Amino acid sequence: MKSKTHILIYIIVLINFTVFAQYGKQKKADSLFNKFSFVDASEVYKDLIEKDFNKDYSVRQLADSYAYMRNPDSAAVYYKKAVEQNNVPTEYYYKYAQALRGIKEYKESRIWLRKFKDAGGKIDNNKFLKDADFITTIFNTKQQYFLKDVKFNSKFSDFGAYVHNGLTYFTSSRDEGVSTKHIYGWNKEPFLDIYVKAENDTIVxxxxxxxxxxxxxxxxxxxTMTNDGKTIYFSRNNYNKNGLAKDKAGISNLKIYKASLINGIWDNIEEVPFNNDEYSTGHPSLNSDNTKLYFASDRHGGIGGSDIYYVDLKxxxxxxxxxxLGNVVNTDKNEVFPFINNENVLFFSSNGHQGLGLLDIFVTTKDQNDIITGVLNLGVPxxxxxxxxSFFMSEDGTSGFFASNRDGGVGSDDIYAYNRILPLKVEGTVTDIINNKPVIGAKITIFDANNNQIAYLETDENGHYEINIDRDADYKIVSSQTKYVDDSKTFTSKNVPKSTTSITTNLSLNPVQDVFVLAELNTIYFDFEKYNIRKDAALELDKIVNMMQKDYPNMIIRIESYADSRGTIKFNDWLSQARAKATNDYLISKGIDASRITKYEGFGERILLNGCDGSINCEEKDHQLNRRTEFIVIQMQ
Incomplete structure (x- = not known):
């Protein structure tokens, strides 16, 4: 019997470990996807599909990943699987139509475009017909970025916001509060300086x-700053002791300089060796492990006016x-302001790629060999x-900054903050309704409005669960565990604000009482108007002690005591409470930890087991049945 039990426990542990592993993989895949690391994300999604874990969601994410990697053949395969799903978001009809265009299946594409319109989708026909870049169209199917106010802009130029260890560094020509200002003749504003502010600073x-x-x-x-916060690389005008240094055309170019943090002060300023007086080298950005420094330069031998380059930091x-970086990134015009996120994905600005106006911000896509294969316009806003x-993204990919001289700003260039709409998730904690402790390994099943199971997972060591869901849908969630009664709730993701990324749905489980154990927890009885433990009661209590110490070392109980109907209500309440306490004290005196008894409580004469309520004559043996203590099992294992 013990060997079978051990095998069962092993199987349960193995199942839990497997589910936890898949759950962790999905979180990893989503994190990679959110940070534009589509190649790595696609590999994890494929594994999740193979393991049949939250399959519908993973199929849609994999289709998007292939599209953003400019692989229309694979994208079309998985978009086809996606549109066959129940309650698939309607934008996937549009995405499938675009992917079909990418593989020149124009007739089928028109069919799915019509289905999208019939489902309420809106289409700019002119753009659909003229836009040759089907990937960018798919990418911008839904608005991903939402702007929020920035309080530290000035009436001058502000840009280059960069966050490190909770501090925001940015470039500005404000120089307010200074009596003597150095004015830049080009725009009649003060020269640019680097500022730094804490999150709650109101005056800059x-x-x-x-x-x-x-x-x-x-x-x-x-x-840009190294991970340890001890070194920065920054742009500066080329100048020397005689003032601005100029090239043959009389222009003072940009150069990149390096500085070290010494006792809280930036010092040891030195020029990097790949600068040159005859061209600009600026806008530095470090990759995630600080082994490469990216920058913009109009040096000789480039593809356009200004190109994106990198150097290895040895x-x-x-x-x-x-x-x-080559002609996938660089054009015959200007590419500037590179930024590398922590997944080593490149963002940059360009007026050479197809955009909405002058300089637009783009993100690169890569293939399995880490080779850049294309660029995507980030779209409005x-x-x-x-x-x-001057794009910047936080480590988790959910927020950041960029700059723009668009209409409606405070100054000539302004910093804009953004939040990104990420996959909405439902999360919560499953607890024991009696002791409010987390329930580990509780099965969580999520159903759609048509009662189709769409996701399955188990709670972790803290009783917590979370999983991505679609927006604008109704759901039911069920929590179950073999030792508990199931709990279920309904919730909706309809009309959830775009800035919301999580819906909390907590569940509580009621323990199932073990009838076999309850049969062994015999009721004990008391003499008339007494609360001392009788010898026969002590024998039963000793059995309970032995059971709790040897057979069920994790069992938790509650004690409930009662009185017969003779005597006043007030006296019987006191007497039953005394009986409960006497029972509790006896068990503790025999070595039962007090924490294993959640409560001992007297109920007086309020719960009689028979009709002996004083309205009829009862024999003593009938009254005896009401002078009792009962034991309620709260937890078995």
Missing amino acids: DHKSKIKGKINSTYHDGPL SDGTYGDPQN VNSSKDDF
């Missing part, structure tokens, strides 16, 4: 300038040769008809 003026020797009398910024402190640049 000359006192907020970065400490040390970073800011000069000319343009400084923007910057362990001995030296630099590799500048490498041009990130991009506008004016210049949009």
Whole structure:
């Protein structure tokens, strides 16, 4: 019997481990997807589909991943699977139609476009027919970015917001509060300096300038910082002791400089060796492990006016040769302001790729060999008809900054903050309704409005669960565990604000009492108007002690005691409480930990087992049945 029990426990543990593993994989896949690491995300989604874990959702995500990797053949295969799902979001009809265009299945594409319109979708026919880039159209099917207010813009130029360890660094020409200003003749504004602010800073003026020797009398910024926060690379006008240094055409170009943090002050300013007086080198950005430095430059031999390059940062402190990112990224016009997120995905601004106006912000896509295969326009509201640049994304991919000189701003260039609409998730905790402790390994099953099971997972070691769901849908969630009565709730993701990324749905489970154990927990009885433990009661209590100590070492009970109907209600309440306490004290005196008895309580004469309520004559044996203590099992294992 024990060997079978051990096998059963092993199977349960193995199942739990497997479910936890798939659950962790989905969180990983979604995180990669949210940060544009589509190749890595696609591999995890394929594994989840193979394991049949939250399959419908993974199919849709895999289809999107293939589309963004510019693989229309694979995208069309999985979009076809997606549109066959019950209650699939209608935008997937549109995405499937676009993917079919990508593989030149124009007739079938028109069929699915019609289905999208019949389902209430709206289409700009001119754009649909003219837009040759079906991937960008798919990417911008739904608005992903939503802007929010930035309180620290000024009437001057502000851009290059960059967050590190809770501090926001940015470049500005405000120089407010300073009596003597150095004015840049090009736009009649003060020269740019680098500022830093904490999250709750409300006043940002000359006192907020970065400490040390970073800011000069000319343009400084923007910057990028190493992971340890001890080194920065920043842009600065080329100048020397005689003032601005200029090229043969009389232009002072940008250069990249490096600085070190020494006792809280930025010092040891040094120029990087790949600068040159005859062209600009600026807008530095480090990759996730600080082994590459990306930058923009109009150096000789490039593809356009200004291109994106990178250099290797070697362990001995030296630099590799500048490498041009090639014609997938760079055009015959200008590519500037590179930014690398923590998944090593490149964002940049360009006026050479198809956009909405002047400079637009783009993101690159890669193949399985980490080779950049295409670029995607981030769409509105990130991009506008004016210049949009200096993009930054937080580590989790949910928020960030960019700059723009669009209409409606405070100054010439303004910083804009954004939130991204990420997959909506439902999460919560499953607890024991008696002791409010988390229930580990509770099965969570989610059903759609038509009672189709769409997801399955189990709670973790904290009784917690979370899983992605679709917006604008109704759901039912059921929690079950073999030791508990099932609990279920309905919830909806309809009309949930776009800024909301999580719906909380907690569940409580009521323990199932074990009838076999209850049969062994015999009721004990008391003498008339007495609360002392009789010898026969002590024998029964000793059995309970033995059961709780040896057979069920995790069993938790509750004690309930009663009186017969003779005596006043007040006296019987006191007497039953005394009996409950005597029972509790006896068990504790025999070694039962007090924490294993959730409560001992007297109920007086309020719950009689027979009709002996004083209205009829009863024999003593009948009254005896009401002078009792009962034991309620709260938890078995």
